[in-house]
Amino acid sequence: MVIVDDHPIVISGISGLLSDLDTVEIVEKMQSGVTLLDYIINNKVDLILMDIFLPVMTGIDLCKKIKQKYPQIIIIGMSSQSERSLVMQFIQNGGNGYILKSASFEEFKRCIYKAIYGEIVFSDEVKTIISQPLSEDLEQVPSLSRREKDIAVLLSKGKSTQEIADELFLSFLTVQTHRRNILQKYKMKNVAELMTHLLKNNLLN
Amino acid sequence: MVIVDDHPIVISGISGLLSDLDTVEIVEKMQSGVTLLDYIINNKVDLILMDIFLPVMTGIDLCKKIKQKYPQIIIIGMSSQSERSLVMQFIQNGGNGYILKSASFEEFKRCIYKAIYGEIVFSDEVKTIISQPLSEDLEQVPSLSRREKDIAVLLSKGKSTQEIADELFLSFLTVQTHRRNILQKYKMKNVAELMTHLLKNNLLN
DNA sequence: TTTATTCTACCTGATATCAGGTAAAAAGAA
DNA sequence: TTCTTTTTACCTGATATCAGGTAGAATAAA
Numbered sequence: 001m002v003i004v005d006d007h008p009i010v011i012s013g014i015s016g017l018l019s020d021l022d023t024v025e026i027v028e029k030m031q032s033g034v035t036l037l038d039y040i041i042n043n044k045v046d047l048i049l050m051d052i053f054l055p056v057m058t059g060i061d062l063c064k065k066i067k068q069k070y071p072q073i074i075i076i077g078m079s080s081q082s083e084r085s086l087v088m089q090f091i092q093n094g095g096n097g098y099i100l101k102s103a104s105f106e107e108f109k110r111c112i113y114k115a116i117y118g119e120i121v122f123s124d125e126v127k128t129i130i131s132q133p134l135s136e137d138l139e140q141v142p143s144l145s146r147r148e149k150d151i152a153v154l155l156s157k158g159k160s161t162q163e164i165a166d167e168l169f170l171s172f173l174t175v176q177t178h179r180r181n182i183l184q185k186y187k188m189k190n191v192a193e194l195m196t197h198l199l200k201n202n203l204l205n
Numbered sequence: 206m207v208i209v210d211d212h213p214i215v216i217s218g219i220s221g222l223l224s225d226l227d228t229v230e231i232v233e234k235m236q237s238g239v240t241l242l243d244y245i246i247n248n249k250v251d252l253i254l255m256d257i258f259l260p261v262m263t264g265i266d267l268c269k270k271i272k273q274k275y276p277q278i279i280i281i282g283m284s285s286q287s288e289r290s291l292v293m294q295f296i297q298n299g300g301n302g303y304i305l306k307s308a309s310f311e312e313f314k315r316c317i318y319k320a321i322y323g324e325i326v327f328s329d330e331v332k333t334i335i336s337q338p339l340s341e342d343l344e345q346v347p348s349l350s351r352r353e354k355d356i357a358v359l360l361s362k363g364k365s366t367q368e369i370a371d372e373l374f375l376s377f378l379t380v381q382t383h384r385r386n387i388l389q390k391y392k393m394k395n396v397a398e399l400m401t402h403l404l405k406n407n408l409l410n
Numbered sequence: 411t412t413t414a415t416t417c418t419a420c421c422t423g424a425t426a427t428c429a430g431g432t433a434a435a436a437a438g439a440a
Numbered sequence: 441t442t443c444t445t446t447t448t449a450c451c452t453g454a455t456a457t458c459a460g461g462t463a464g465a466a467t468a469a470a
Contacts, residue, residue, distance in 0.1 A: 001206025002350040006307050007215075007218075007285065007306040007307050007308070008218075008308070008309055008310055009215055009218035009219055009222060009306060009310075009313070010212075010214055010215060010306070010379060011220050012217075012220055012310075013212075013214035013215055013216070013218030013219075013221070014214055014216040014218075015215040015295075016217050016218070016221050017214060017217060017230070029231040045405070053285070055304060061455050070458075080212065080258070091418075100215055101215070102211050102212050102213070102236075103213070104213055105213055105214075105217075108214070111435085145445080146444060146446085146447095147446070147447060147448090148446090148447095155397050155400040156397060156398070156400075156461080157398060157401070158393060158394040158395050158397055158398025158399075158401075158429095160394075160395070160425090160426070160428080161426070162426085168451090170447090170448075170449090171449055171450085173450055173451085174447075174448050174449055174450095174451095175449085176427085176428090177447085177448075177449075177450090178428095178447080178451095179427085179428090180428070180429070181446095183429095184429095188363060189363040189365075189415080190363050190396075190427075190456090191395075191396065191397040191400075191427085192360050192361060192363055192397060192399075193361070193362060193398040194363075194397075194398050195361075195396075195397050195400040195401055195404070196362070196363075196400055196404060199400070199401060199404045199405070200404070205432095214444090258442090262450090318413085350414085350416060350417085351417095352416075352417060352418090353416090353417095365456070366456070366457075366463095367448075367456085373420090374420055375417090375418075376418075376436085377419095377422085377450075378418085378419050378420055378421085379418050379419055379420095380419075381419095381457085382418075382419075383417080383418090384421090384457085384458090385457095385458070385459075386416095388458080388459095389459095394458085395426090396457085
């Protein structure tokens, strides 16, 4: 098993917790996604426990990339907060489970055990969150294009359409179009709602 | 020393890390601020290491409360992300230091050691963040009144001025005034910028 | 009780956003 | 190369925001 987290303390916490599990052996601990990608090329990995808020590449992208090449590797995601759509995204991209860092030791152990046997596992708190508002089957989470992201970032800084146009050397009308497309993509009414959504789901940066 | 964090793994990680420090003895580990407040009434505490994103009461409020009654207790804050103003707020409310969870073991130890001897300590990454844009002495962080917070929350959900007025049984014009006051308080241009600021600094909820 | 803050409310006008539709280059993927 | 997505751009009109000022009533603090 490989643990990926950019917080050394969390890594040491988890390894301490898992030291008495005889079925699981911690092979490697690392702090970034790129390191992990390098590692799995040369080594056999059964299970990965990863934070989804990682520098450079998000855990969701990382999971997707790994599963494309190595679908047999079991990947469990972790995070402190749990936004419903974030969890859904992770599972959609091949994740085998999701644990909140506030989960108890017992929950951690239970989840890891079950995941090994092929189950899709969630820690208790995650369960309640994803089970309640079962709106649409699996809500698809659209992603922003490069340009759209540029504009979204500038919007988050309070820039007006005109200011963004000036900054990116675009027509006012072009920015207006992008802006509208972004809102439509996420079905948001206005930028305020959009910002909340993007920030809570860590879709900027 | 008391560790307060709502993530069991983080607690175990830190206690593992500190087990070889002979000057520091971990007395208690707890997951919430209210538990801590109860504890310090009946027990002598020298040092507290606390996550600032805690359920119910935020670490900043908790720190303030403790320092008012027990100014001699040394309190170090922790978090995963580090927003400049968040750190400043913590220090303004009496915090003796701030460590990012991505800090190395050595940094952790160094910070805790120095804090004991009365220094205000920051982990390396925090240092760079708070040192760069030294804009205004100690930027004061205004807080929202009850009503303003209500409105800010509704704004974050994408509600328009009219919708908020209807929901809170207020005049359209009243909401407009509150809205303007909120923007002025934080010197923000529009709600988009406001939302980013409020969310990044965890000022909603 | 006096003072300060918060909440409430109104007026005006300039500017910006939002929503609808359309469409031609440009870039990436199949 | 063909097809799809992305990026660019324009038009119109209704609605909303933002910024300025003012001010009484209700709470909370001193």
